[in-house]
Amino acid sequence: MRPAARALAWIALLSLTALPVLALAPAPLPDARAPAEAGASPAALLARTLAVGAGAAALATVLGAPAGFLLGRTDVPLRGAFRVAFAVPLVVPPLILAVAFEAHLPRGATGAALVLGLWLFPLLAFATEAVARRADPGVEEAARLLEPSRAAVFRRVTLPLAAPGIAAAALLAFALAIGDLGVPVALGARVHASEVFVDFAGAHDPGAAARRCGPLILLAVAAALGAHRLWGRRAAAAIGARGERPPPAVALGRAGRALGLAWLSALAAVGAVAPALGLLRRTTPAVLASSARLALPAAGESLALAAAGATAALVLGLLVAAARPVRARLARGLEGAALVALFALPPAAVGIGLLRVLALLPALDRAHDAGALAVAALAGRFAPLAALLLAALRERLPPSLEEAAALLGHGFASTLGRVLAPLLATGIAVAWLLGFVLALGELGATFPVLPAGRETLPARVFSIHANAPDARVAASSLLVFAVAAAATAALLAGARLLARRRP
């Protein structure tokens, strides 16, 4: 029964992710030698896209990796509070960060790389913390016996062991950065994602937009697969440390603690506090109140879409995770790589691809009008993430539990309902909340498929950014920021509450 369930789950997932991307394929790739408008030749565009992605990933690494070591391996105070603060920039749509900082940053590719780096540094921080905490304490203890200098042990043992994990996170950051639509458009950076949007919405040429998506998809998928490979290598290196005692926190001393605290505080200030304060200064209470009134339908739309999208993503992700083979390592590795690649697909490519599917299947028109396509876009966008999270949690359960259920006469559905779902309840709730929070800020995938006359909060900011008065743009952005921050708080509080209830 499991192979059938697995096939069905994957067909559903691929039809929301890979199928829309494949639907872009009939559009031929742009000819690199073709004359193009100034500054937008395919080669220049590719170079600028690479530069923005690499710049954002590098900045995120420089900011986030030290923060990850500080959070994961040292006795610096307030680590829990900093984790909460760092979650904020990650879940706030990067477009809002761009709006918040646009007055203080250069426009174009440099500004886009800086904002995207700021958006993604928590990803690097959390990934570095995870790999640092999984280090085998025995290896470091052995190194300390041979090398008395703590700095040398860090340089020669701790860092090299964590490096593949950090590199994996940086590659994923690169994939996410080049796929973002809001920041380059807001800051006038001409990169692939923004040109896709210009072709799609400005020139009303979905075919040209589809053509532009090709290199973007290839780059993002290649980076994601590299990330998966590096992360797997790190995970393999950590076998033996798994489930054993975590490595001890390094006592930094007074000066070190002060320095660490300053670093983390600066990041929290720039990532979580400064955007909100900057936006607040650019608006007035009256504009904020009227913007809130005007944005009310968009807020309702955002919440409803995010809830529906997160639910669909969760169901799909749970099915994929539950049907994943537990003991076949090769198949598991391939599925993991595919899930990471699907998550890294540029959101705009998924959204525009869905539109092309709609053009090929007019029967879906009514679904589009009802907003189902936007839900499908969110499900396709975040189901791979839910599947990865739940599959990782499922791998912590002994495979014998499911085998015992099978031998006692329970099929896939019954085992899922009576064994897996109760045991993964915490993970399921966290996966839904995470999907909900991320869906609230989603722009690239949903923007192309929103029914006429309906908009989400990020789509509203995106639409009014170029034309509305600055105070109104700032006020609308602040609302998005507040909703995202509140949802993050709910996510973290929910995760903590549920973690206490684990059997």
Add this chain to the structure above:
Amino acid sequence: MIRVRGLEVRHGSTVAVAGVDLEVLEGERLALLGPSGSGKTSLLRAVAGLERPAAGAVLADRPLALVFQDLALFPHLDVRANVGFGLRRLPRRERDARVAGALATVRLSGLERRRPHELSGGEQQRVALARALAVRPRTLLLDEPLAALDPDLREALRAEVRRVHEQAGAATIVVTHDRDDAFALADRIAILRAGRLEQAGPPEEVYRRPATRFVASFTGEAGFLDAGDGDGALLVLRPEDVRLGDGPLEGRVLSCAFARGAFRYEVEHRGATLPARDARRFEVGGLVRLALAPDRPRVPARPS
């Protein structure tokens, strides 16, 4: 009844089980004995249908129950729900009766509302046995059922496993790497090595008449003495075959340790190290008279 014919199980390029033939009759207990990596768990999983054989055939009567090495108790369910997990198609009354009966057999009545983490290791083991028993299996498989228990509890649980088997009357395979468990639990012992079946037979036969040097070593203390007949055969000598203190032969005491009411010796004789037991103390390094029991089994000097 369990019937295994020419079974081969592969894990990638590794052959875990290579061409094994086995038969376990209804009501019979077979112990699969072998070191780690010998393929015994793979064989058991193939019988349970959890491993797909690369070659050969497996027939096992249903219902089939498997007690996993890690017990595989559902942590979110209480004892009653765990034991009744395989009975969902039965009417409620019958299901409750079966659960109560199984729990009574393993002497766990009264603990129905407890969750697994609220039980001791021995009690958890009994819940796993009760869950297997509740489905009234015709094939009962036990994967290292006593491995995680301390020695005292182990002894008590051996009796429990025997009782469960007798109640079920099923064809039973017990996988173990512990020869004491194998001898205590089985009507017949099959010794596996590197995926191949070295010998199968009643406990006394595999102990008294081992077919290979490996079987002799794995089923108990053994010394090997050149048979001296020119065909390279070795005589297998158990501690009870070597009498110290008198006899026509002489050996040198290599080591001495006191265990279980007697001294255990290693004695060097004609270049071989022989095990021996005696209530008297002989000095290490000294010479001692010894006699060897006649008609000792022979095994080939080289493994086949």
